[in-house]
Amino acid sequence: MWEIFLLLAVLQCGLLIWLGQVGERLAREEKAAIFGLAHEDDWPSAALxxxxxxxxxxxxxxLETLLEQDYPRLLPVVVTASETDPAVRLIKSLQARYPALRHVVAGEARGCGQKNHNSLAGVAAVGTAAEVYVFCDSTHAAGPDFVRRLVAPVARGEAEFSTGYHQVLPRDNRPVTMAYALCVQLMRYLQGLGRQFTQPWGGAMCISRQAFERHQVREIWAGNVVDDCSLAGVLSARGVAVKLCPGALLRTEAAAHRLDVWRAWMDRQVLFLKFCVPAQWRLLGVLCAVMALPPLMAVLSLLGGLTGLASTGCVAVAFLYLIGLAAAMGHWRGLAGSTQPLWRWLLSFALSAGMFAWVYARTLRAQGILWHGIWYEVGEGGRVRAMRR
Known part of the structure; x- marks a missing residue:
């Protein structure tokens, strides 16, 4: 038994250390601001x-941070499903301060995710007035050069699709808040492993208008439950690379994060992959085992050592594993700029691993996704079979 424990412990700690090195590289690249475009006219017109x-x-x-971007010829469009959506009042208030802001009412989605429907309505409203489309979530704060960083690879002709990501800044030391932030940190580092692991993230994504048409993104989204993972599956099959922009990093503050909200978010992340990119979902199952089993085996080994039920080898591996995990989490804590005690990071990791295993197990037989009050019955490739509000 201790040999299996040792193997899994080495795999996990090695992976965490490797991802920490990826995090260091992303941090260096995040600080770089070399766009390679000398004149304002070199930047393509962009719709946000x-x-x-x-x-x-x-x-x-x-929204204010997105509307104050240092980008020439930027066309900002905020899209809601209805005129009575609670967000409309805020949008109208912002229009008084940002006259360039356009509000589009998409109507209720039929046969696809509401977010997809809203994004497509925004594209239709902009038409050919923009050479690139930038898609962003509405609840993450952006730096003033966020759009420039995201558009730059597309403007330089390096890629047709580029993506950023986000970072969660915990504003308290509650286990769920910190575990949520740690999960997002892990997902960001996985994005940076290499081009085969980089996929578009709908919260910060740029597509040239030509690529949007050539790859039939409109048709993909019009029948799919989600925007980014549906693209990931199609682009991967076609051998189309997505350029990761470490500097296009949005930030989200989190405090008193609720357990049910975190679990529902994790459900969606895993389910989107299950339906849209099943090969990655299966690989995620391997990652789940590597992350969840060593902490469980460590606890059982230490308890077994106290009761005389565990071998000396298992107890020794448990202590060595905890030392390795503490070293890896200490590195991650430094990369996140956190001042929380190391034991809180270890607790957050254990909680994240347990939630990961629980959520993944729930997805094994899932046939649909609940998202913003809409139940989507989903088939192969993420296509929506039925919807229920």
Whole structure:
């Protein structure tokens, strides 16, 4: 038994250390601001399309940061499903301060995710007035050069699709808040492993208009439950690379994060892959085992050592594993700029691993996704079979 434990412990700690090195590289690249475009006229006209819904307290600040971008010829469009959506009042208030802001009402989605429907309505409203489309979530704060960083690879002709990501800044030391931030940190580092692991993230994504048409993104989204993972599956099959822009990093503050909200978010992340990119979902199952089994085996080994039921080898591996995990999490804590005690990071990791295993197990037999009050019955490739509000 201790040999299996040792193998899994080495795999996990090695992976965490490797991802920490990826995080260091992303941090260096994030600070770089070399765009390679000397004149303002070199930048393509861009539409900033932002689907919005509800009354998230972070939305006003996030939208303001997106509307104050240092980018020439930027066409900002915020899209809601209806004229009565709670977000509309905020949008109208912002239009008084940002006259360039356009509000589009998409109507209720039929046969696809509401976010997809909203994004497509934004594209239709912009038409050919923009050479690139930038899609962003409405609740993440952006730096003033965020759009430039995201558009630059497309403008330089390096890629047809580029993506950023986000970072969660925990504003308290509650286990769920910190575990949520750690999960997002892990997903960001996985994006940076290499081009085969980089896929578009719908919260910060840029597509040239030509690529949008050539790859039939409109047709893909019009029948799919989600925007980014549906593209990931298609682009991967076609051998189309997505350029990761480490500097196009949005930030989200989290405090008193609720367990049910975190679990529902993790459900969607895993289910989107299951339906849209099943090969990655199966690989995610391997990652789940590597992350969840060593902490469980360590606890059982230490308890067994106290009761005389575990071998000396298992107890020794448990202590060595905890030392390795503490070293890896200490590195991650430094990369996140956190001042929380190391034991809180270890607790957050254990909680994340347990939630990961629980959520993945729930997805094994899942046939649909609940998202923003809409139940989507989903088939192969993420195509929507039925919807229920």
């Amino acid at each position: 399309i932002i689907p919005a819904a509800g009354e998230d307290p972070r939305m006003e600040e996030a």
